[in-house]
Amino acid sequence: MHAIEKLLAAKAGVDRVHAGQIVNCDVDVAGINDLYYQTVKSFVEMGGQRVKHPDDVLIFFDHYAPCATVIQAEDHKKFRQFAHEQGIANLMDVNQGVCHQVVVDRGLAKPGEIVVITDSHSTMHGALGAFGTGVGATDLATILITGKLWFKVPEVIKITLTGHLHPGVYAKDVILHILGDLKADHGIYKAIEFAGPALKDMTISERLALCNMTTEMGAATSYIQPDDRTRNFLKAKGVTDYTVYTTDEDYHYQEEITYDVGQIGPQVAAPADVDNVHDLSDYQGVHVDQAYIGSCTGGRLQDFATAAKILKGHHIALDTRLIIVPASGEVTRECIARGYIQDLLDAGATLSPSGCAACIGIHQGLIAADEVCMSTSNRNFPGRMGSLKGQIYLASPAATATAALTGQITDPRDYVEAE
Amino acid sequence: MKTLRTGHAHVFGQNIDTDQIYPARFIEYTEEADIKKYAMAGSDDPDFVQETQPGDFIVAGTNFGCGSSREHAAITLKGNQVGAIVAESFARIFFRNAINLGLPVITCPHVHAHVQPGDQLQLDLKAGEFKNLTNGWTAPVEPLDDYIMNILSHGGIKPLMRAMTSQGKVRE
Ligand code: SF4
Numbered sequence: 350m351h352a353i354e355k356l357l358a359a360k361a362g363v364d365r366v367h368a369g370q371i372v373n374c375d376v377d378v379a380g381i382n383d384l385y386y387q388t389v390k391s392f393v394e395m396g397g398q399r400v401k402h403p404d405d406v407l408i409f410f411d412h413y414a415p416c417a418t419v420i421q422a423e424d425h426k427k428f429r430q431f432a433h434e435q436g437i438a439n440l441m442d443v444n445q446g447v448c449h450q451v452v453v454d455r456g457l458a459k460p461g462e463i464v465v466i467t468d469s470h471s472t473m474h475g476a477l478g479a480f481g482t483g484v485g486a487t488d489l490a491t492i493l494i495t496g497k498l499w500f501k502v503p504e505v506i507k508i509t510l511t512g513h514l515h516p517g518v519y520a521k522d523v524i525l526h527i528l529g530d531l532k533a534d535h536g537i538y539k540a541i542e543f544a545g546p547a548l549k550d551m552t553i554s555e556r557l558a559l560c561n562m563t564t565e566m567g568a569a570t571s572y573i574q575p576d577d578r579t580r581n582f583l584k585a586k587g588v589t590d591y592t593v594y595t596t597d598e599d600y601h602y603q604e605e606i607t608y609d610v611g612q613i614g615p616q617v618a619a620p621a622d623v624d625n626v627h628d629l630s631d632y633q634g635v636h637v638d639q640a641y642i643g644s645c646t647g648g649r650l651q652d653f654a655t656a657a658k659i660l661k662g663h664h665i666a667l668d669t670r671l672i673i674v675p676a677s678g679e680v681t682r683e684c685i686a687r688g689y690i691q692d693l694l695d696a697g698a699t700l701s702p703s704g705c706a707a708c709i710g711i712h713q714g715l716i717a718a719d720e721v722c723m724s725t726s727n728r729n730f731p732g733r734m735g736s737l738k739g740q741i742y743l744a745s746p747a748a749t750a751t752a753a754l755t756g757q758i759t760d761p762r763d764y765v766e767a768e
Numbered sequence: 769m770k771t772l773r774t775g776h777a778h779v780f781g782q783n784i785d786t787d788q789i790y791p792a793r794f795i796e797y798t799e800e801a802d803i804k805k806y807a808m809a810g811s812d813d814p815d816f817v818q819e820t821q822p823g824d825f826i827v828a829g830t831n832f833g834c835g836s837s838r839e840h841a842a843i844t845l846k847g848n849q850v851g852a853i854v855a856e857s858f859a860r861i862f863f864r865n866a867i868n869l870g871l872p873v874i875t876c877p878h879v880h881a882h883v884q885p886g887d888q889l890q891l892d893l894k895a896g897e898f899k900n901l902t903n904g905w906t907a908p909v910e911p912l913d914d915y916i917m918n919i920l921s922h923g924g925i926k927p928l929m930r931a932m933t934s935q936g937k938v939r940e
Contacts, residue, residue, distance in 0.1 A: 391926065394930070395926050567860065
């Protein structure tokens with residue numbers, strides 16, 4: 350069996366499972382974000398009275414944090430009331446940040462556990478050996494009532510990464526390259542596992558970015574076998590109680606693919622599909638109106654460290670704005686403590702509160718028609734960050750910071766190596 | 769659940785994402801009466817709501833419903849009484865959301881090339897067969913797992929769970 354199968358079998362209380370089988374599993378972390386008050390409505394419509402395991406439930410105020418409209422504020426108010434009535438202590442208020450990063454910051458995504466959030470990028474938690482998957486509101490309401498949810502055991506695609514990343518090239522470039530190669534529907538219902546020697550060099554932050562974007566391939570979940578890096582990362586958070594499953598030697602992968610990351614240069618996903626991926630150099634010189642560093646894909650400490658290094662002591666281009674949104678309150682505080690925010694503000698950046706912000710085109714940095722935004726986030730379809738006629742290029746934090754500096758799409762390697 | 773369904777076709781392409789089905793700017797609505805007003809508002813056919821009739825089918829290529837987890841995408845189609853969605857493949861979360869609402873989501877390879885907008889379509893869920901009554905094209909549909917059929921036959925997960933909670937089968 351695959352490690353994921355062993356995990357699902359354990360959570361379903363059975364000895365064996367196989368791909369395609371439907372299993373009903375105990376859920377360890379159930380997260381609801383503020384877009385989906387529908388979850389509470391479904392809970393009530395299904396006859397729910399008490400949440401079965403309120404301690405396993407988190408409510409995140411992230412997409413609307415802080416609220417921009419009265420309807421959003423009303424939704425938050427109703428959620429607060431629900432949390433209060435049901436004894437849900439983990440209400441992550443508007444100071445906390447994007448659900449996925451909050452879960453990671455708090456050490457709640459652990460090897461061998463099931464993390465289900467009403468958000469598609471829950472695949473990210475596979476980077477820490479958890480079974481992370483996104484569901485809709487009514488599925489989450491089912492968990493509120495029963496503590497369980499059904500899953501179809503996925504087939505697994507193994508992506509082996511070999512070689513060494515060149516300076517100025519990051520996990521984000523790797524996952525964009527893979528998306529461009531395999532396309533947006535390659536992983537539907539599948540689990541994507543990353544393995545190989547190049548992965549050993551990657552930080553947890555980079556692994557999270559890899560797994561986060563498997564969602565754009567349609568993947569149900571993703572997985573990285575926990576190693577010393579994983580254990581050390583969790584240990585630093587005081588987390589040591591978890592189960593690491595390993596894949597049997599004779600497990601048969603549905604597909605095995607290898608990429609040499611040393612062959613990959615800076616990439617962009619050009620408008621308006623996430624799999625419309627090209628070498629960044631093909632778009633060199635395109636004017637950038639807004640550079641956006643943030644989101645659950647590209648808004649972590651390491652991302653701001655990279656950006657600050659490029660921009661420290663310089664000023665962004667005259668006709669370009671740079672919006673920075675650390676993914677969580679913890680990331681914000683750490684970035685401040687290390688001086689990154691100061692460096693970026695000095696360079697002309699605009700700091701926005703932690704949360705989803707313009708990644709989902711609701712508030713805090715929307716773009717106008719015909720404007721170009723380069724973003725460290727994960728989706729670039731029309732209207733995602735504002736006007737339907739806006740153009741979004743997805744890239745690494747280094748490429749995005751470099752674009753802010755020069756005002757146009759620019760190869761970041763020239764700016765990173767100069768350090 | 770009605771196992772034999774007929775309706776007219778509304779045809780969409782590949783990778784129809786949840787922002788095309790239900791744009792993010794309307795997400796803050798939580799009532800079906802509001803949500804149903806914006807079905808397909810971000811797609812090539814923004815007049816879908818005015819044009820659709822109860823029981824009409826949506827036909828699409830691969831990866832229908834990709835993108836976000838928003839249940840609004842399924843709620844808005846259900847609110848417009850879409851009879852079935854027949855596509856070459858579905859994004860996973862959309863598939864789950866639709867089943868939970870009792871909306872048949874049917875996987876049928878190659879369907880996109882064989883249906884024109886307005887064609888009269890027929891779906892026989894029992895026999896597992898899809899038929900384009902306008903041009904005679906017939907194809908088997910991928911069978912749904914028993915677990916999923918059980919949810920659909922109750923009209924979705926809500927009636928099913930309601931039955932369980934009221935019978936005390938779920939201990940809270
Ligand atoms: S940051 Fe963007 S991609 Fe991540 S959860 Fe928020 S809206 Fe979704």
